[in-house]
Amino acid sequence: MSPIATAALAKTAPPAPPRRRARSGPPTRRLMAPATLFLLAWMIVPLAMTLYYSVRHYNLMMPELRNFVGATNYKLLLTDPTFWHSLVNTLVLVMACLAITVALGLGLALLFNRTFPGRGVARTLAISPFFVMPVVTGLIWKNMLFHPVYGLLAWLARELGLAPFDWLAQQPMLSIVIMIAWEWTPFALLILLTGLQSLPEDQIEAARLDGAGRWQEFRHIVVPHLGQVLYVVVMLESIFFLTSFAEIYATTSGGPGTATTNLPYYIYQNAFFQYDIGLSSAAAVGAVVLANVFSFFLIRFVAGNLNAGSAR
Amino acid sequence: MAIVELKNVVKNYGGRKAQGPNAVDDFNLTTRDGEFVVLVGPSGCGKTTTMRMIAGLEDLSAGSIRIGGRDVSDVAPRDRDIAMVFQSYALYPHMTVFGNMAFALRLKKLPQAEIEKRVREAARMLDIEHLLERKPRALSGGQRQRVALGRAIVRQPQVFLMDEPLSNLDAKLRVETRAQIIKLHRSLGVTTFYVTHDQVEAMTMGQRIVVMLDGNVQQIATPHELYAQPVNTFVAGFIGTPSMNFLPATVGDDARSLQGEGYRFRAGDARAAGLAGKAGATVLVGVRPEHLKWCGSGDAQAANHLAGKVDVVEPLGSTTMVQVDVGGQRITAQLDSAIAVEMGQPIALTCAADVLHLFDAQTGQALGLPAQA
Ligand SMILES: Nc1ncnc2c1ncn2[C@@H]1O[C@H](COP(=O)(O)OP(=O)(O)O)[C@@H](O)[C@H]1O
Ligand SMILES: [Mg+2]
Numbered sequence: 026m027s028p029i030a031t032a033a034l035a036k037t038a039p040p041a042p043p044r045r046r047a048r049s050g051p052p053t054r055r056l057m058a059p060a061t062l063f064l065l066a067w068m069i070v071p072l073a074m075t076l077y078y079s080v081r082h083y084n085l086m087m088p089e090l091r092n093f094v095g096a097t098n099y100k101l102l103l104t105d106p107t108f109w110h111s112l113v114n115t116l117v118l119v120m121a122c123l124a125i126t127v128a129l130g131l132g133l134a135l136l137f138n139r140t141f142p143g144r145g146v147a148r149t150l151a152i153s154p155f156f157v158m159p160v161v162t163g164l165i166w167k168n169m170l171f172h173p174v175y176g177l178l179a180w181l182a183r184e185l186g187l188a189p190f191d192w193l194a195q196q197p198m199l200s201i202v203i204m205i206a207w208e209w210t211p212f213a214l215l216i217l218l219t220g221l222q223s224l225p226e227d228q229i230e231a232a233r234l235d236g237a238g239r240w241q242e243f244r245h246i247v248v249p250h251l252g253q254v255l256y257v258v259v260m261l262e263s264i265f266f267l268t269s270f271a272e273i274y275a276t277t278s279g280g281p282g283t284a285t286t287n288l289p290y291y292i293y294q295n296a297f298f299q300y301d302i303g304l305s306s307a308a309a310v311g312a313v314v315l316a317n318v319f320s321f322f323l324i325r326f327v328a329g330n331l332n333a334g335s336a337r
Numbered sequence: 338m339a340i341v342e343l344k345n346v347v348k349n350y351g352g353r354k355a356q357g358p359n360a361v362d363d364f365n366l367t368t369r370d371g372e373f374v375v376l377v378g379p380s381g382c383g384k385t386t387t388m389r390m391i392a393g394l395e396d397l398s399a400g401s402i403r404i405g406g407r408d409v410s411d412v413a414p415r416d417r418d419i420a421m422v423f424q425s426y427a428l429y430p431h432m433t434v435f436g437n438m439a440f441a442l443r444l445k446k447l448p449q450a451e452i453e454k455r456v457r458e459a460a461r462m463l464d465i466e467h468l469l470e471r472k473p474r475a476l477s478g479g480q481r482q483r484v485a486l487g488r489a490i491v492r493q494p495q496v497f498l499m500d501e502p503l504s505n506l507d508a509k510l511r512v513e514t515r516a517q518i519i520k521l522h523r524s525l526g527v528t529t530f531y532v533t534h535d536q537v538e539a540m541t542m543g544q545r546i547v548v549m550l551d552g553n554v555q556q557i558a559t560p561h562e563l564y565a566q567p568v569n570t571f572v573a574g575f576i577g578t579p580s581m582n583f584l585p586a587t588v589g590d591d592a593r594s595l596q597g598e599g600y601r602f603r604a605g606d607a608r609a610a611g612l613a614g615k616a617g618a619t620v621l622v623g624v625r626p627e628h629l630k631w632c633g634s635g636d637a638q639a640a641n642h643l644a645g646k647v648d649v650v651e652p653l654g655s656t657t658m659v660q661v662d663v664g665g666q667r668i669t670a671q672l673d674s675a676i677a678v679e680m681g682q683p684i685a686l687t688c689a690a691d692v693l694h695l696f697d698a699q700t701g702q703a704l705g706l707p708a709q710a
Contacts, residue, residue, distance in 0.1 A: 227427035230394050235441035235492070236415045245440070249431040 072313070078306035085300035098307035108308060110283050111291035112315070118202060118287055119266040119319070125206040126262060127255065130213025135243075137214070138221045148218075155211035163275030166204045167193060171276075197277050197284045204272050209265070213258050220254035221247070256327050263323060267316050288312045339405030339495040339528055341391065342367045346400035348386050348552075359398070360386045362552045368545075371526040373519075375543030377533055378575075383552040384532040388498050391530060393417050405495055420489035421498040424505070426481045428473040428488070434460075435469040438488045459490045462521065479510045486518070490525070497522075497529040503538065515542060536576050540564070548572050570701035573623050573694055579658065581623045582668040585698060588615045594640075595622055599664030603640035604705070605690035611705020612695065620704060623694030626658070629670035631678075632687040641693070643668070643686040647678050661686065 082094045102108050137148050157165070170177050171192035179189035192200040224247065232246045248255075270289040273279060279286035279294065286294070292312065295305035346364040351357055361383040368374055376384045389395040391402060393414035401410045409417050420441075428437050435456055442452040460466040463483040473481055482502060489497055502518070503511045519542055522529055533539055539546050540560045548555040548563065548571075556568045567573035567581075574580045586595035586602060592612045595602040602622050604612055612620070632639060645663035652658075657674045660667055661684055670686055678684060695704040 225425070225427065227423050227425050228429060230392075230414070231421070231423060231427040231429070231488075232440070233394070233414045234392060234417075234419060234421050235488075236444045237440075238415065241444060246429065249429075252431070 075306045075309050075313075078302050079310050081303055083301075083303040083306075085302065094303070098303045101304055102307045102311065107283050107286065108291060108311075111286045111288050112311075114198065114283075114285065115267065115287040115289075115315070117198065118205070118269065119263055121202045122205050122209065122266045123259060123262055125202065126209045126213045127258060129206070129210045130217050130258070131251075133210070133214045134217035134221055137218055152211040152215055154208055155215070157208065159208065159269075159271035160275045162204060162208050163272040166200070166207075167276045171200055193277055194281060197281060201269075201273060201277065201285050204276070205266065205269055208272070209262055213262065216254055216258050217251060220251045224250045259323060259327060260320065263319060264316070267312070267319065288315065340368055340370050340403075341496055341528055341530075342401075342403040343387075343391070344401050344403075346387070346390060346402060347398045348383070348390060348395060349398045359552050361390070364400070364554055366547060366554075366557060368528055371528055373522050373529045373531065373542065373544045375531045375533060375539040375546045376549060377536055377539035377543075377546055378549035378555075380534055381551075382549040384534070384549060385500055386552075387549075388421070388500050388530060388532055391496070392419055392421050392498055418492075418495045419498060420492045420494040420496075422485045422489050422500065422502045424501040426473075426485040426505075428481060428484055430473055433470050433472055434465065434476070434484050434487075437473065437484055438469075438491050440488070441492050455491045455493075456487075459487045462490070463487050463517075478505055478507075479514070482506060482514060486521070490521070494527065497527050498532075499529065500532045501534065502531075503533070504535075511538075518542065537578065540576065548575060566703070566706055567623075567694065568703050568706065570621065570623070570696050573696070573703075577625055579626050579669050579671070581625050581694070582629075583696070584622045584624070584663070584666060584668065585619050586622045588612050588618050588620060590616050592616050595620070597622075597664065599645055599666075600643040601641070602693055603690060604695060605693055607691060607707070608693060608695050608705035611703075615704075619698045621696040621698050621701070623696060624668075624688055624692065626669040626671040628688045628692040629668075629672070629686045630688060631672055631676045632685040639687045641688050641690060645684060645686075647680055647682050647684050650678055650680055659684070 079098050080093060080095060082090055082092050082097070084090065133151060137144065137151065141147075154162070168175065173179050173189045173191040173194075176189075176192075178192065182189045190196075228246055228250075229242060232242050237245065268289050269287065270293065273285055273287065273290050274293075277285045279290045288308065289312070292305045292308045295301050295308060299305075343364050343366045346361060347359055348361040349356070349359045364387060366374070376387060378384055386395060390397055393409065393412060397410055401408055403409065404417060404419070429440065432440065438456045438459060439452050442455060447455075456469070457466065460469055463486060465480060465483050465487060468476060468480060468484070473484065476484065482505070485502065489499075499518070503514055506514060515538060518531075531542060533542075540563070543560055545557060545559055546563055547557045550571055556563060556572045558566070563572060563576045567576060570583060574583070584597055584600060586597040586600070588595060592615060593604055593609055595604065629643070632642065643661070643663050645661040645668075647659055648662045648667065649660040650657060651660075652674060655674060656671050657676070657678065659670045659672055659678055661670060672678065696702065697704055
């Protein structure tokens with residue numbers, strides 16, 4: 026076709042409909058980009074690097090020896106009794122702290138949901154441990170409370186005529202659990218209290234007229250109402266408990282022996298004492314897997330309980 | 338099914354050291370067995386407070402409550418055998434409709450078969466059988482309301498309490514449910530307290546009506562008595578739509594005739610006694626809009642006569658609502674729609690002698706009522 030004919034055709038052809046632009050909504054992708062990039066830089070990149078290091082021989086003491094070793098780091102990890110011990114420690118720590126903080130938090134929330142003189146002050150005090158930094162928590166408990174000579178608990182024991190107890194040496198795991206639970210009970214309290222306060226009064230009254238006693242009221246009305254909130258508390262807390270580090274670092278340093286070495290501390294030790302980045306990366310991958318498995322079962326468990334509680 | 342007695346019941350929310358006005362003041366009532374009692378009054382008059390005291394959700398500041406002869410003043414709500422329908426319905430959101438209705442029965446540890454039977458039966462009565470497996474959030478307002486009713490019915494309690502159960506429904510549904518509740522009451526025969534701020538609801542539903550204002554009981558009477566013999570201007574104005582017209586009038590020397598600017602009345606035989614010794618004094622004459630009639634020129638000598646100017650005409654189809662300016666006072670008359678009236682036109686109205694109400698101009702108390710039984 027000659028250029029002239031084309032031009033003529035172009036003239037006679039009806040004007041093409043204007044290209045539809047996605048003008049209906051905001052430019053979603055561009056607006057989401059910063060968040061996505063941030064997430065990428067913050068999570069995906071380190072995760073990818075961890076995965077990469079975990080399949081390489083990488084020890085800071087032997088910087089020139091950096092080669093691909095396949096699953097060797099994982100084999101080493103799985104045959105290291107300390108790793109298994111730290112895994113058990115992690116689970117014990119998480120479960121114990123969850124049980125204590127949720128039970129105590131719920132109990133306190135029920136108490137603080139009543140009116141009594143001085144409630145505002147008492148509530149603020151009850152919540153304040155949450156605002157103490159983990160390292161500070163560790164130091165306070167180690168030097169001012171647990172200390173067998175200068176500690177408050179030792180003084181109490183002596184006043185009562187008992188032998189002072191060296192908490193961190195004799196009951197290291199229990200001590201760590203107490204510390205972390207002390208720190209996190211306020212969190213559970215705060216969230217559960219908010220949940221309680223959103224329970225409509227008339228539901229309680231209806232249940233009372235229906236013949237429910239205090240316990241039945243709690244079991245059939247309050248607990249199901251708190252379901253969602255409990256779920257949030259358990260999820261968030263288990264993530265934090267899985268990664269507890271500062272309290273252990275500041276008090277027992279994972280000891281005595283490996284009595285309080287949890288997974289994060291194990292990773293830390295391998296990376297910064299053994300300088301074995303490869304092995305500790307493999308352990309970190311293990312921690313990620315654990316966190317996922319844990320939350321998977323937790324979700325199933327909590328959701329199952331919620332459904333059971335609400336059935337009929 | 339039981340007789341409920343409230344004796345000198347007082348509620349003050351100030352706690353032990355009573356402060357401010359009483360939310361409910363000196364409430365006295367004895368129901369008949371299986372009676373449907375309606376508490377009515379404007380918002381804040383103490384209806385809910387009274388109900389909550391009967392339910393046991395509020396302590397009494399004074400007085401006593403007996404249910405079926407038993408003093409329950411200090412009995413916990415769960416032991417009073419009372420079912421309440423809340424204005425908000427207060428369904429348990431995490432339970433199904435079945436679970437909601439069965440909750441009280443399960444707490445009572447009834448056998449499963451019995452629970453099943455009672456719930457199904459109540460569901461059938463209320464036409465919510467197909468909803469039994471749903472959660473409350475998947476129900477419409479009217480359905481929730483019926484579930485709340487069902488939850489009360491299955492209990493087979495001694496007393497039902499219903500606190501404005503229809504106020505969240507639209508007008509059509511409200512009328513339907515009203516009829517349904519009455520039918521339920523007639524078939525179950527359970528003593529029922531029903532709260533509403535809507536006088537039409539009160540009049541159509543109540544076997545006896547308690548009219549309240551600011552915590553005080555104004556009158557306890559059957560719907561007909563309330564309409565025909567209101568004890569004061571508040572009750573007279575509150576019951577009936579459109580509400581009663583009040584006109585100040587001077588009592589004549591014969592203690593029978595009443596005179597005002599643009600109108601004159603002659604008290605009927607029944608009420609005339611109330612005017613004894615009041616010659617020259619001012620009283621309030623009450624006359625309901627539906628009792629006013631158009632007055633042809635031939636009736637100019639009628640004993641009851643109002644002359645004025647038509648202000649507003651509102652045709653309603655079967656009747657016409659007319660607002661008339663009588664000597665500077667605005668009154669409402671409900672006239673036959675066959676009568677042609679136009680705005681601005683002069684009009685004369687009359688009424689029968691025995692429909693006049695008389696009230697004391699100062700206290701608002703009715704005059705010349707037959708002695709209370
Ligand atoms: N919990 C309460 N504390 C203090 N005052 C209340 C409380 N409940 C109701 N009142 C007061 O008592 C009066 C009666 O209220 P209520 O019984 O709810 O009225 P109604 O149901 O007729 O609208 C009102 O003046 C109200 O402000
Ligand atoms: Mg109310």
